[in-house]
Amino acid sequence: MDAYEIQHDKCIFVISIMKTSRIIFFALAAVMAVACNNKKKDEIQPVWGTLDHPLQEERAPEKVHGAMTLPYTDRYENILDDHGVSVWSLLWCNPDISAEGYGIHVVKDKKTTPFPNIYHGRNPWAEYNADKDLLWLSCTVMGGTGIHVEKPYLFRFDETGSAIIETKLEPYEIQQALRKRLSYKVQGDDITFYDNGQPICTVTNTITDMGGLDDEQPVWIGEQLSYFMEDGDLYVRVTPGAKFTTGLVLMYDDMPELTAKISFNDYGALQIGGITVAS
Numbered sequence: 001m002d003a004y005e006i007q008h009d010k011c012i013f014v015i016s017i018m019k020t021s022r023i024i025f026f027a028l029a030a031v032m033a034v035a036c037n038n039k040k041k042d043e044i045q046p047v048w049g050t051l052d053h054p055l056q057e058e059r060a061p062e063k064v065h066g067a068m069t070l071p072y073t074d075r076y077e078n079i080l081d082d083h084g085v086s087v088w089s090l091l092w093c094n095p096d097i098s099a100e101g102y103g104i105h106v107v108k109d110k111k112t113t114p115f116p117n118i119y120h121g122r123n124p125w126a127e128y129n130a131d132k133d134l135l136w137l138s139c140t141v142m143g144g145t146g147i148h149v150e151k152p153y154l155f156r157f158d159e160t161g162s163a164i165i166e167t168k169l170e171p172y173e174i175q176q177a178l179r180k181r182l183s184y185k186v187q188g189d190d191i192t193f194y195d196n197g198q199p200i201c202t203v204t205n206t207i208t209d210m211g212g213l214d215d216e217q218p219v220w221i222g223e224q225l226s227y228f229m230e231d232g233d234l235y236v237r238v239t240p241g242a243k244f245t246t247g248l249v250l251m252y253d254d255m256p257e258l259t260a261k262i263s264f265n266d267y268g269a270l271q272i273g274g275i276t277v278a279s
Contacts (some may be wrong), residue, residue, distance in 0.1 A: 045219075
């Protein structure tokens, strides 16, 4: 065997070692990836949020501003009438001319305060606390298949009876506040939810035709945020959605309905009470 042949054999040997090393490297990488992924599944993770930013404040169309001063005649829907306080949502600017979901009238003792730029959407609701002289109004700002997001407004009244917006709860702000508290852990088809690290409930996924729960981002909130009153206090109602490896929408079939009390500290900062399963 001449020198060239010996060198050629050495090259083949070196290449063979390199190929073997690459195979071992990728095999180890795959094992580590599976191990890391399984470890992640076993850990408590914060829920993901569907809302990327606060909703844009918009001005109502000019036709709505003009209609707010016209007589009521079938233009409005009455959504509250209690202790001399009533709330009306504008439906039509004129016959066959939609208000596009904008326009609220708040009336106290015959004093009317117009809010043309409030987007009330479909099925807004309101509740008046006569003892505190405060009014809550909750409006649907996002809707669709599997989506229902409300935005509440708190009104107070001045000495003339005029309504003044005291505060409003931006859906993105509520989502982010809940994300700081609400977390989950996936074990097989079981999803356990936690509030500040304390278990709330465990649900079992029964959907079998969606390819299984997503490995990286299986649990989200933000598409279903609504509110209700209980004993004069405001509560948020949130239903998490499950993301699967196939399909473009979140699924809510087996998810729990969770609730938490909304309050404000002495400085007006939002506070979320303990998160529990709706009864």
